[in-house]
Amino acid sequence: MAKLYFRHGAMGSSKTANALMVVYNYYERGKNALMVKPQLDSRDKGVVRSRMGLEQPCLYVEDLVQMSDEQIRAFDCVVVDEAQFCRKEDIVFFEHIVDDLEIPVICYGLRTDFRREPFEGSLWLLAWADVIEELKTVCWCGNGASCNTRFSSDGRMVREGEQVFMGGNDSYVALCRKHYKKGDLGPKLRK
Numbered sequence: 001m002a003k004l005y006f007r008h009g010a011m012g013s014s015k016t017a018n019a020l021m022v023v024y025n026y027y028e029r030g031k032n033a034l035m036v037k038p039q040l041d042s043r044d045k046g047v048v049r050s051r052m053g054l055e056q057p058c059l060y061v062e063d064l065v066q067m068s069d070e071q072i073r074a075f076d077c078v079v080v081d082e083a084q085f086c087r088k089e090d091i092v093f094f095e096h097i098v099d100d101l102e103i104p105v106i107c108y109g110l111r112t113d114f115r116r117e118p119f120e121g122s123l124w125l126l127a128w129a130d131v132i133e134e135l136k137t138v139c140w141c142g143n144g145a146s147c148n149t150r151f152s153s154d155g156r157m158v159r160e161g162e163q164v165f166m167g168g169n170d171s172y173v174a175l176c177r178k179h180y181k182k183g184d185l186g187p188k189l190r191k
Contacts, residue, residue, distance in 0.1 A: 002104045004094055006083070006125035008111040009135030010145045010174035015108040017050040018135060019081045022106060024056075031076040036064050038085035038121075048081045061086055065093045072101055083109035086121030091128060098130075108135075114150035114158065114172070116180070137174050140186030145174035151185055 009015050019035070026033035035048055035058040049055040061080065064072070072078075078097055080086070086094075086107075094105040107129070111122050118126070126132060139145040150158040150172055173185055 002098045002102045003130035004098045004125075004128065005104065005106040005131045005133070006122075006129035007106065007108050007133045007135055008122065008125075010137050011110070011148050011172045012051075012145075012174045013135040013137035014050070014052075015135055016048060016081055017052050017054055019079050019106070019108045020048065020050055020054045020056050022077070023079050026077055032074060033077040033079055034059065034064070034072075034075040035079050035081065036061050037081045038062070038083075038090075040085040041082040061090050065090060069101055072097060072103065075103060078103060078105045080105065080107040081109075083107035083125060084111075084113075084119035084122045085109070086125075088120060088124050091121060091124040095128060110148055111146075112148065114148050115160075116147060139174065139176035139179055140188065141176060141179060143176040143178070145176050147175045147177055147180035149173050149175045149180055149185065155185065 007015065007018065023033040023035050035056050037048055037058055038061045046057060047055050048058045058081070064078070078094070080094070094107070097103050097105050107125055109122055110119060111126070112118055137145050152158055175185070179186070
């Protein structure tokens with residue numbers, strides 16, 4: 001039975017690397033997995049790329065929802081990176097793929113933004129996914145990190161602003177809740 005999966009984790013928890021490994025595992029077994037991401041992720045056009053350097057060509061979620069059921073049936077699995085940027089309608093479509101076409105959909109993304117508020121895609125995946133798994137990472141102190149923390153170029157924690165701001169290690173760090181609340185970015189970033 002196909003399922004809708006939501007695998008979430010703070011920044012640096014290897015979500016994208018895990019997604020790329022899943023696609024490769026399907027390929028290795030002679031299966032066909034489709035990698036997609038929302039167009040809002042504009043960092044690498046038509047490519048999903050991990051911080052480790054792994055990469056895979058991809059389509060966009062916006063292309064997937066325009067495909068016919070017959071086109072989608074050509075795939076054994078759909079893997080979605082940056083699923084937090086999906087819309088509610090996209091998650092409804094993923095349910096269609098799982099329930100009606102019997103194809104698993106595995107979504108990877110952040111649960112919350114830098115203010116600890118949910119993203120639209122994550123909110124509906126948390127509500128509707130059949131399987132929810134957390135991919136772990138650690139704070140600078142060694143405790144589990146669950147907070148995505150945005151910081152400015154001068155090393156100060158950012159607590160206000162637009163929900164979506166594309167960036168990597170130059171703009172975000174994962175912190176435990178204690179250090180997030182204190183605003184303590186750790187010794188490497190502390191100013």
